[in-house]
Amino acid sequence: MAALTKTSAPVSRQMLRRGAVLAAIFGAGATAVLLARLYHIQITDHSFYENLAVSQQLREAPGAAARGTIYDCNGNILAVSASVDNVYLSPAEIETNGEDRELIARELSRILGLDYADVYEKSGRRGSWYVTVARKIETDRADAIRRFKAENRISGVRLETDSKRYYPNGRLACHLLGFVGTDNYGLEGIEARYDKALAGTAGKSLRATNAYGGEMLLHRYGEYRPGDDGCDLVTTIDATIQYYVEKHLRQAVLDFDVQNGAGAIAMDVNTGGILAMASLGDYDPNSFLTVSDSAQLLIDGAATKEEAAALLAQAQARQWRNKALSDTYEPGSTFKIITLAMALEEGKAGLGDSFYCGGETHVTGRTNPIRCWKSGGHGSQTLTQAVQHSCNVAFVNIGQRVGAERFYDYCEAFGFLKLSEDPDASLTARTGIDLSGESGSIWWSKNTFCSKKNLSQLAAASFGQTFTITPLQLVTAVSACVNGGRLMEPYVARRLIAPDGSVRYEHEPKLVRRVISEQTSRTVREILEKVVGDPTDGTGRNAAVPGYRIGGKTGTSEKVSLEARTGQKEYIVSFIGFAPADDPKIALLVFLDTPSDRSGIYISGGQMAAPVVGSMMADILPYLGVEPARSASDGAVMPACVGLDLPEAGEKIKAAGLRYRTIGSGSTVTNQLPAAGTVIAADTEIILYFDAEVSPELETMPELTGMSLEKARDTLSYYGLYLSTRSGVTDMARQTVSGQSVKAGTELCHGSIVEVTLIDSDEGLLGRY
């Protein structure tokens, strides 16, 4: 115990002094330094650090605001949003948890069809919590990823809810609808114009998360602002009409080998509501970035990446462009409707007036005479005949009777231009339709147009040249001409319905102004009906549909600027029709930009665009419930002959207005071609089989275009194929086939029905009017 009791020396004074120094330093000095430092961080810079901390702790997640559905006027869905998933990686979590990057990359690339190396690289981005791998994947693939996560206990692969826009009808009405980009903004058409209403306001949830993005335990932190779902939009579009319009327009582009696209507008003449609007080439809004195969081929063949990118952008811009709204053109002879309406309204022309056409006319200020499309002229004509003939000379005369200033006043009233304070300013106007991308017209300045010394502008404008307008402007103005004189503002959105079912907005048809009187409008209708309905004098007769009263006007305009530039003649052929002519419900404009003469059809509105409008009307008018005045078809109905003997069958066939030939040698009919009840061209030779079978071999569809109806009918029946048409049949020998529903070379089985479009290609009709 000696060591334990041994004591050391007492504490020296120096030790106490030095201890006191250390006590002062550690006890007081150090504490003061630390407190000062803490004060600086916690009090002085508090908000600086707090903001930084909060910004990393809070994840702002956009709350779900469902984008509204777009309906057609009958409640058919045109565009609808559905819930999908985005896939992203959290490389920091993958690293922390030591998850298998190779496994993740392999499985994700397999499920999503992505490049393995790319996914692998993304999974290894250090310090990152969020690397997007795939966007807007659908349920089946999202479920596959969820399974993979669960089976392998992977938490570094995440899914988040997003929404995707679906267009259940594919290309149908794509230019009207537009599309929605990956970030859910509407980019074109209705989607762009009504983006705010459709999108609603996204909710915002601020979520406190841990550093890995998971929940912050025990913390109810931040806020949640619920969003408002978007409104549903009921449009004026009628999906059925849109379908018919697109179908026939697409067919016309094929039939006439149209080079530069085509467009069509169907308008409710009484309200200005757009029933259909089509523009070709088009795209599928479900995959709006995908371009047509031919454009893709061109892109694939590009020499450099930059060139390919430029070509792609160009092709995309072209397919997204709504030609009916964004392109302007010289309307040509369709504009004569407007000149006619103003002259009638002003009393400068009447049904009793007579106009002489000697083939050309001289105009003040112009050295060359203005020629009529018909060399030699139309001779003396009534006003109605001048319109039926689409006589340029007569319309130059009519325009001059109206006078340049009144002409411009009417053009303003019809919405083609807006007069300006400055008489030297070139003039423009728009219809104000509720769609994005509308272009404005281009007109001469008032001083140029109204020059007393030079009447050539007025003269050309009288038959629709030297100015450009949009197709939509023409339809709107012509609707006013035939609906009783009321210019309506065109529109697409009829009603916005809030998520709670209440009506947020209801469009009342908007009368812009009355332009002409009821009486004038009636006269215009009567004259225009004769353009289509008169089988001997009407230049629009190819638009006729048996049983229906249709009015309309042809148009053929040369692309003047193109000719000036390249010397090449190119045309836009068009036809604007309306029906029923006595009480119009629908106006329909079709324009084909640069059809080629390779089709064998003479390039003009009357030969190309008019039959297209006729085909469309033949589908649309019955759909609209317009009662035909007589049988809607000029064809014959095939009777049922099976089981009959030859004399009985022959009697029936003769009564139906058909002929027959026989195959086989039995006593009763065992088979027949075509099937009973089929409507085919009158006087077709059908086949009766006696104890014989119809050959199962296929026949090759012949080319019918250019043949007379008679010849086409007989050519087909020779093969056991049959022809039907909805065009009005007036003269089987003279009317020729301009389009066929089945392409030449297609394999068909016996008894198939081929529908053809007919045109009257009488010599006297061939002209650019």
Added chain:
Amino acid sequence: MRYDVARLAGPSDAPARRGRASFDGPFFVLSMLLLAAGVVMVLSASYPRAWYDPGNVTGGNAAYYFVRQLIFALLGVAAMLLASRVPMALYRRCAFPFLIVTLILLMLVPLIGVKANGSRRWLGVGGLTLQPSELAKLAVILSFSALICRSRGNMRSFRHGILPFAGILAAIIGLLVLEPHFSASVIILAIGAVMLFLGGVRIFWFAGAFGAAGAAIAVLLTFFPYASSRINSWRDPFSDSSDQGYQIVQSLYTIGSGGLSGLGLGGSRQKFLYLPEEHNDFIFSVVCEELGFIGAALILCLFALLILRGWWIAFHCRERFSFLVVGGVTSLLAIQVFLNVAVVTNLVPCTGISLPMFSYGGTALLIQLFELGIVLSASRDVPAH
């Protein structure tokens, strides 16, 4: 200044039986207050990491760290009370054997130590781990005190005042460099300097030592890019806040978020895996965030009072050895507190120094409480006023 809490260790009849007075009440109470606060803070700071368990340690048991810390705190208090009963003379006699044992353990570390984060600092004994560097701190205090007492008046000479001490330090530091363990080396050098300063070594030597340290740091910064990048991330942690500066930036966010009154006990948001080592070296940042400037200042003041009370005990020690040991333990506590808070507030470059009584770590806590128990033992020899 004798309180009844002291009955825990020294009932009133003890002096009669053992010839020793009861220990210092204020020092004990302050220690217990800090320990209680520390254990509670371990619970608050550690439960998110324990719950999420990103490192697959806890099995998702939120109380995992807390329960372990609590057990060691209770063991530590027992160790403290035990230590307070051991006469100072026994510590003095055991000083050199203890140093030898510590050196042996330090030598074992590079051979059989447990490796973590690139360093081999721990010895594993049946599920427990021990950092011999913690023992080395106490060994330096005890052995230097004993040596100083033995050298009597010769501390001013190089041979007696410097050489043996430098030898011990060189041996320990040499072994620590092998691990490597920079922060422990710094603390041991500092505590060695404190001991020599108290022991009466001439100020002249300290000037020289500081000069040499400065030169060494300059060389380090010039030739070792690692060291200079540390300095850069110290001076401007935001320049590299996602990598080198991440830890210190997160610590500043945490401290700054607290403001004057804090987010409330348990209310830290940064502990949700943003702040690394939140229940360990950076636990004081969570204290700042939850208790605010007021709470953090209160904790620092408790530490200051504990340190000042330690010095008060030292000044009242009748024996030189007791004075040196109490001064040494108190200084060790002060240095660790200062350096830890200085690191988390980015006053000094980032290095791993735990906060006594607060940081998670069972054996370290045990040793710290044992050291405080030695102070309590010395306090028994302080004559009553």
